Amino acid sequence: MVTRFTRKDVAELAGVSTATVSYVFNKKRYVSQELTNKVLFAAKRLNYYPDMIASSLTTKKTHNIGVLVNDLSNPLQNAVISGIQRAAIKKGYFVNICAGESNFDVYIDNFISRHLDGVYIAVQATEIQREDILKLLDYNIKLVLNKTMNINDPRVNQIHLDLTAGMMMIIEYLAKQGHKDIAYLSCYDESVLSDERLPAFKAAMRKYLGCNDPVIVYGKVPYESTIESGKILVEQLLDTGKTCSALVCSNDLMAFGAMKVLHDSGYRIPEDISVVGIDNIELCKSSIPSLTTLDQKSEELGMAIFDLLYNDIVNGEIAQKCIWPQLVIRDSTAPYGKG
Amino acid sequence: MVTRFTRKDVAELAGVSTATVSYVFNKKRYVSQELTNKVLFAAKRLNYYPDMIASSLTTKKTHNIGVLVNDLSNPLQNAVISGIQRAAIKKGYFVNICAGESNFDVYIDNFISRHLDGVYIAVQATEIQREDILKLLDYNIKLVLNKTMNINDPRVNQIHLDLTAGMMMIIEYLAKQGHKDIAYLSCYDESVLSDERLPAFKAAMRKYLGCNDPVIVYGKVPYESTIESGKILVEQLLDTGKTCSALVCSNDLMAFGAMKVLHDSGYRIPEDISVVGIDNIELCKSSIPSLTTLDQKSEELGMAIFDLLYNDIVNGEIAQKCIWPQLVIRDSTAPYGKG
DNA sequence: TTGAAAGCGCTACCAT
DNA sequence: ATGGTAGCGCTTTCAA
Numbered sequence: 001m002v003t004r005f006t007r008k009d010v011a012e013l014a015g016v017s018t019a020t021v022s023y024v025f026n027k028k029r030y031v032s033q034e035l036t037n038k039v040l041f042a043a044k045r046l047n048y049y050p051d052m053i054a055s056s057l058t059t060k061k062t063h064n065i066g067v068l069v070n071d072l073s074n075p076l077q078n079a080v081i082s083g084i085q086r087a088a089i090k091k092g093y094f095v096n097i098c099a100g101e102s103n104f105d106v107y108i109d110n111f112i113s114r115h116l117d118g119v120y121i122a123v124q125a126t127e128i129q130r131e132d133i134l135k136l137l138d139y140n141i142k143l144v145l146n147k148t149m150n151i152n153d154p155r156v157n158q159i160h161l162d163l164t165a166g167m168m169m170i171i172e173y174l175a176k177q178g179h180k181d182i183a184y185l186s187c188y189d190e191s192v193l194s195d196e197r198l199p200a201f202k203a204a205m206r207k208y209l210g211c212n213d214p215v216i217v218y219g220k221v222p223y224e225s226t227i228e229s230g231k232i233l234v235e236q237l238l239d240t241g242k243t244c245s246a247l248v249c250s251n252d253l254m255a256f257g258a259m260k261v262l263h264d265s266g267y268r269i270p271e272d273i274s275v276v277g278i279d280n281i282e283l284c285k286s287s288i289p290s291l292t293t294l295d296q297k298s299e300e301l302g303m304a305i306f307d308l309l310y311n312d313i314v315n316g317e318i319a320q321k322c323i324w325p326q327l328v329i330r331d332s333t334a335p336y337g338k339g
Numbered sequence: 340m341v342t343r344f345t346r347k348d349v350a351e352l353a354g355v356s357t358a359t360v361s362y363v364f365n366k367k368r369y370v371s372q373e374l375t376n377k378v379l380f381a382a383k384r385l386n387y388y389p390d391m392i393a394s395s396l397t398t399k400k401t402h403n404i405g406v407l408v409n410d411l412s413n414p415l416q417n418a419v420i421s422g423i424q425r426a427a428i429k430k431g432y433f434v435n436i437c438a439g440e441s442n443f444d445v446y447i448d449n450f451i452s453r454h455l456d457g458v459y460i461a462v463q464a465t466e467i468q469r470e471d472i473l474k475l476l477d478y479n480i481k482l483v484l485n486k487t488m489n490i491n492d493p494r495v496n497q498i499h500l501d502l503t504a505g506m507m508m509i510i511e512y513l514a515k516q517g518h519k520d521i522a523y524l525s526c527y528d529e530s531v532l533s534d535e536r537l538p539a540f541k542a543a544m545r546k547y548l549g550c551n552d553p554v555i556v557y558g559k560v561p562y563e564s565t566i567e568s569g570k571i572l573v574e575q576l577l578d579t580g581k582t583c584s585a586l587v588c589s590n591d592l593m594a595f596g597a598m599k600v601l602h603d604s605g606y607r608i609p610e611d612i613s614v615v616g617i618d619n620i621e622l623c624k625s626s627i628p629s630l631t632t633l634d635q636k637s638e639e640l641g642m643a644i645f646d647l648l649y650n651d652i653v654n655g656e657i658a659q660k661c662i663w664p665q666l667v668i669r670d671s672t673a674p675y676g677k678g
Numbered sequence: 679t680t681g682a683a684a685g686c687g688c689t690a691c692c693a694t
Numbered sequence: 695a696t697g698g699t700a701g702c703g704c705t706t707t708c709a710a
């Protein structure tokens with residue numbers, strides 16, 4: 001183990017005051033070139049590392065932000081986190097990841113005790129107390145929330161991935177390909193108001209096809225958006241005996257599950273039925289067939305989240321940002337009647 | 340914004356010394372029930388949160404650990420991180436995720452400045468300086484490294500997922516099923532010494548089948564372990580004209596690619612050829628056919644990593660741990676000659 | 679069993 | 695343009 005030298009040691013070796021050493025490092029006031037050089041030289045000789053803990057104690061800034069999510073195993077979420085992290089490190093911020101299993105209050109307390117500068121919370125609105133979230137603001141911890149959380153406090157920054165627009169893109173595309181009977185596998189039922197895909201699907205079917213009661217299969221509690229749930233829901237769809245030439249799924253994993261079952265039941269994709277997912281996870285490129293889907297721009301989303309946080313931490317500015325998804329067309333869709 | 344009360348405020352309200360307040364919270368010396376109650380009551384009334392930054396300044400412990408990886412988009416890696424995080428929060432530790440893009444030294448400096456208690460580094464040995472890693476030890480930051488990194492300093496904890504044993508399980512299983520001609524699609528060529536699957540495959544073929552020169556197709560720079568590379572390598576295998584009744588792939592994605600090409604070339608899986616992957620990613624359950632593979636126990640691995648770190652931070656004990664993978668048998672494999 | 683007080687390393691205000 | 699120094703909130707030794 002090596003002795004950690006402090007700002008005082010550097011000051012002595014450089015023959016300057018401790019204040020000057022500080023100012024050389026944090027550039028908060030001008031220091032002559034001569035003294036700057038002396039300090040830098042001394043610091044290098046001593047292998048000096050500034051102590052962020054000590055500086056945090058006075059500045060009340062830790063340059064640390066938190067990300068609270070339900071589940072780290074969601075690849076989409078991970079891409080968002082990756083974007084946050086990349087943007088953060090460029091500005092000298094570290095990212096604490098927190099994935100809860102119902103004990104979110106532990107994290108909230110920690111956020112306060114640890115003086116995080118900001119937090120992005122992306123857990124289900126039903127699983128966390130509104131007042132717990134807002135408590136963070138009382139302790140000067142900046143907040144970015146998803147717009148779908150529907151917490152409209154003027155002190156919170158909001159980020160929105162516009163899935164309504166995205167769903168419109170999907171249906172418009174399918175309609176242009178000649179599809180009329182389009183079914184939807186929804187991971188949620190109608191009671192989950194935070195989900196905008198479902199109402200958007202209905203609206204889009206009305207707008208582009210004049211269809212007022214499209215075929216929709218709803219997921220049940222506990223709502224799952226997994227390969228498995230895709231299988232289950234598509235089986236329910238097949239059981240109804242209703243036909244469709246295109247199928248939209250709440251996310252890519254469900255689409256994979258649906259494709260598996262459809263394939264095993266003798267349907268050819270896309271000849272007999274076109275399938276569309278949402279998310280554009282890595283695997284979409286390589287599934288068989290590759291999956292037409294909605295790109296969530298997750299990295300971009302992550303960067304936008306950090307920018308909101310940063311701008312609030314540094315300038316105290318609150319803002320909202322909206323990211324538009326993008327339709328990525330691959331092999332799981334084809335014009336109607338092509339089979 | 341709310342005023343943050345300090346230990347001093349609590350002490351005054353409770354009519355005790357500040358030291359007593361500290362001891363009530365950190366339980367490092369006995370405090371009478373009476374005073375304890377007074378303190379707790381006062382703390383609750385003031386909505387007091389201990390300031391971890393201040394306490395870190397004196398104790399030199401931040402209860403914060405770092406995880407440095409190449410890439411946050413790897414689902415397998417994410418499962419490991421998830422395991423680390425879950426184990427960490429139970430002991431009151433937070434996890435900083437860091438994913439580098441060649442600027443690893445920035446992270447190393449930050450680890451030191453931020454006084455992280457420990458770090459797990461899982462980046463390619465070629466991409467990070469050995470001395471940068473070991474420097475952390477000089478600053479009392481505990482280390483867990485993958486055994487494959489081959490850094491044998493007595494101060495570093497090592498974790499090992501035994502893929503050699505795993506490969507043995509695969510070959511033993513296939514041999515017992517009557518397979519003799521087993522080919523291997525390796526994502527790396529023989530120059531990559533950190534990969535233990537390749538030598539393990541050769542050793543296993545010798546041990547279980549007395550075979551000294553099994554059929555192996557090698558990936559080339561830039562080494563890829565994707566569905567695409569699986570397709571390319573299996574095509575090379577078919578081009579050689581050599582026959583085999585079973586095929587082992589470096590990972591699941593490559594196995595998916597290989598299955599796709601084999602299927603398109605008229606082979607039935609598993610009747611004509613058995614296929615085995617490695618990793619057990621979510622999709623293996625739902626591929627067509629579902630894939631026999633090696634489960635990496637990623638969550639368990641993550642927990643083991645935290646345990647190593649924790650035991651070093653708290654007790655100063657260095658250890659090594661080995662996690663065994665587990666063979667998961669599904670529909671892509673069958674006894675030889677079953678077709 | 680409890681209290682007083684000296685630091686931990688840095689920042690930033692007040693001087694000069 | 696630079697220095698001196700009080701104080702950030704907590705821990706922990708020393709004393710009682």
